[in-house]
Amino acid sequence: MTTHVAPAPFTADDYRARATRVLADAAEQGLDGVLVTPGPDLVWLTGYRPTAITERLTVLVLARDHEPTLLVPALERPDAEAAEGVRGLALQAWADATDPYAAAAALLRADGTYGVSDSAWALHLLGLQERLPRSRYRALTDCLPMMRAVKGPDELARIAAAGAAADATYDQIVGHRFAGRRETEVAADLAALLREAGHEQVDFTVVGSGPNGANPHHEAGDRVIARGDAVVLDFGGLMHGYGSDTTRTVCVGEPSDELRRVHEVVRLAQQAGVDAARPGAACQDVDRAARAVITDAGYGEAFIHRTGHGIGVTTHEPPYMVEGEEQPLVPGMCFSVEPGVYLAGRFGVRIEDIVTVTADGVERLNRTSRELRVVE
Missing domain, CATH: 3.40.350.10 (Creatinase/prolidase N-terminal domain)
Structure with a gap:
């Protein structure tokens, strides 16, 4: 790395x-x-x-x-x-x-x-x-909800470096074997890779396979990952004192048509949320844009959390991309855009990037592919 x-x-x-x-x-x-x-x-x-x-x-x-x-x-x-x-x-x-x-x-x-x-x-x-x-x-x-929300150049550089390290971790983990291994084993691999990439602190390594992926904050457990499982990978921590947080959903072996369909809905929703983030837009506009795509596709009731949260010296902090939050976005704000669809007892899909507001739009700080990745 x-x-x-x-x-x-x-x-x-x-x-x-x-x-x-x-x-x-x-x-x-x-x-x-x-x-x-x-x-x-x-x-x-x-x-x-x-x-x-x-x-x-x-x-x-x-x-x-x-x-x-x-x-x-x-x-x-x-x-x-x-x-x-x-x-x-x-x-x-x-x-x-x-x-x-x-x-x-x-x-x-x-x-x-x-x-x-x-x-x-x-x-x-x-x-x-x-x-x-x-x-x-x-x-x-x-x-003072925005006290730490607007980052200076030195802070942005740290968050960008943490995001790049998380991306490197994802690029590595998809080359590991998933089938036949416990969620806890894959989570341990994620933690080790984050540290190898420069993180001094690992805050979370969500590995939600099959029905466990329908729990957004699932703690990696002893479930053995099987072929055909969708696996939600959500991981991050602190590097140089600033946070990373990214989510990708992979499939072990050939995905079903339904998984492909749901994943594409979430991918389009995540893109809509990113596109809605710009100076002067309200935080809730990001949530509304992502949620509209999922609702129009018929999965509105399966999107059960806000679209995003701020990040900085902690991995969760203001501002929050949620209905009712009218705080306008300004350059230097950093936050996640992470819509998801969770089908209880079956599987879940979430895609998450950290973005920062720029003078004329937004920049992604996570750049790994958001397409559905097939792993072994």
Whole structure:
């Protein structure tokens, strides 16, 4: 496989620019600031990923009325100081047997309204509310859903590299034997190939054969794959800190006429969804375009999930391509387009690419063939 050169790491200035933009966006939403707890938001804003997410409070406070401050347990301070994006922040440590919520409350307005990371523990939020009973909190997905949605050039390059590695994995896996092997064996091959292609983390390797393919999030099991089976392959993870996610459906041996027909419907639906993605279009337009093709073909009730999700430092994040999401697409957004048809007890078909919105349209970041592939 092709070896990808690791990109230059993000700098303290890169992280600082992100924090500045988040504060400006928060102010536009009437927020007094943003509270960022361990998870993807903290990684994106500081590069800091605590070695263990525990009951001890860690929170980055971005507020309009004082300098950005990272509050950490004292025993984790050395790790926090080593993170590139923590340089330039005020770093405040709290010791066991002291009250971390009182320390955090001192950084907040008593009657302020703050956006909070979706990954925040209820334990911590309730602790803050007890210290500041007039304060209010909103989930970041609700108040700043596009916080990480628009990627910069360095981020786009990482996602493109992850997509190319996933493509290389697919090109390899179709040369492996499927018939007579368990789903778990093929899933293990996928994971190994993703790592060989440069992924540091494998998040999922869906191998849904025959009737198991009708479950969109099927966990690979002990079912032995047989000739004639359709097999849904959905796999991805993180490479250089950014996600990949692609799906192709293959057939073990000669496909039936029905499988060919359903696969072609899904292929056309996926193309329609990609074609609908352009600057100014609403997220729901992508879903509507793909869903219309499947509905017109008579399989509308068998398309049981949204058409897509955003991708970045996690493999699932806003924006979501789903009915009711009117957020307009803008250049730099990256998301999946993945319609599917699922016939319970029989088989499923899904085709998925990651795309990025450009100035005048959209670019696929997965380029393997979307035709029905026959494997052994």
